[in-house]
Amino acid sequence: MPGDLLQSRIVVVGASLAGLRAAERLRDEGFTGSLTIVGDEPHPPYDRPPLSKQVLFGKVPAHSTGLPMRRDPHAEWRLGVPATGLDTGRKQVLLADGESLPYDRVLIATGTRARPWPHPQEAALDGVFTLRTSDDAELLAERLNAGPRRVLVIGGGFTGSEIASACRERGIEVTLTERGPAPLVGALGGTLAKLAAAMQRNHGVDLRCGVTVSALRGDGRFTGADLSDGSRIDADVCVVAMGAVRNVEWLAESGLAAGVRGVACDAGCRAFNMYGIVTDDVFVAGDVSRFPHPLFDYQLLSLEHWRNAVEQAEVAAHNMVSPEPRRRPHLAVPTFWSSQFGLNIKSVGVPTFSDHVVIAQGSLEARRLAMVYGFRGRVTAAVTVDMAKSLEYYQNLIETAAPFPPVSGASDRPPAAEVPVPSDVPDPSGLYHGPTVALTGHLPDRRLVMMRPTG
């Protein structure tokens, strides 16, 4: 059987970071069979994080962020052709051009797309954008180059905040609206969200929290928006940054456990079918997956993280061509970063899986700090602001389920100053920006995540 696995037919659906790294890893593992990679975008795999940073600063062209290959995966690339279905009985991937690709094993890595503005006519106004693809970034960067009077950003998550930051960097006036109490609150909790709000205002963002956008105005061309508090914003560009939607529609008839939260899989990246039975030839990796993690009570995690896409893709690829005893679990601790308003924010663990936080190093005043998150007396996450070198230490505390608050030695101040405060993570249904980490399981005493459309 192992020999067969190495010479079989594999189809990877999704030609972005996870798809590419999985393909490379398959060849590393000695896979010599046929490998086809399907992508809905016409572009070869490219890196998305620069799109809301370097590209919007105007320093890098939108279509120049192609990902380097670790090695040539010797794949047949089917780019610009979306997959429209997965027939798990016949073991075929169905494509939009009518073709079907037979497989022995398939990897689902279709990722997410930007959540569109809910009113199609308003979304179609000239000047209304989302930011997810390099095509999106090219159009938005062009519009920013033209020197708009004001940009309206809807949603104060990481993407919305980075876009607002890039606009201010270029001297463009920005209004950012967030339905929740502060930017980034859904991902980082109340204390760091206050710092994020202060940084936005210090950098000249017209920040409006606790309001919703009731209508986008314009006659063909976007001219402004009405807010729920009765005020009106005049702007010529609008960026809708209301989080991501998982690309699972093509799996509707597949019989897999695919839904708005992603495709459920086990720690070995094998997809569950709709009855909760694990499949053996359908694998999942990247933003589209939800997988159990032992550090977080085996709840299913949905992560929209660059590093997770790489690590999960590599585990999936290994397991796709390995017999059962040699399979590995995907156990990496979630990590992500964001740079905005002059701050480098890095996170490890799951900050929303917390009840209290404590600042273990630095201070809010210094805008340089390490904040540790705890849940029921153990360390579950840490976030650093301009203190990236400290992060590894806290990762070790998370991995070893160290007690919270962290004991002295984990801190650069006397223990008396370490008073944990509530982590203040709100119900995501009240936010424009969903969390980029979602615990999609269930805790008896708290609803950490409510999966309701926010529109």
Next chain:
Amino acid sequence: MQIVVDLTRCQGYAQCVFLAPEVFTLHDQEALLYQPAVPEVQRERARQAAAACPVQAILLGEEVSPGAR
């Protein structure tokens, strides 16, 4: 030649910024920005930067160029 930096791994040592300042820049205290498409004349410097990175966060390589289809 393309580069990508694993910014979850990057700790802002900035060795790359010293070795290839046209490709890598530090934005404020420790946020790294870079040119993903490395110009021909910068390739050797970019290679040195990747080799010198204390946390080995820089990957250089060719972009995917899909074949006939």
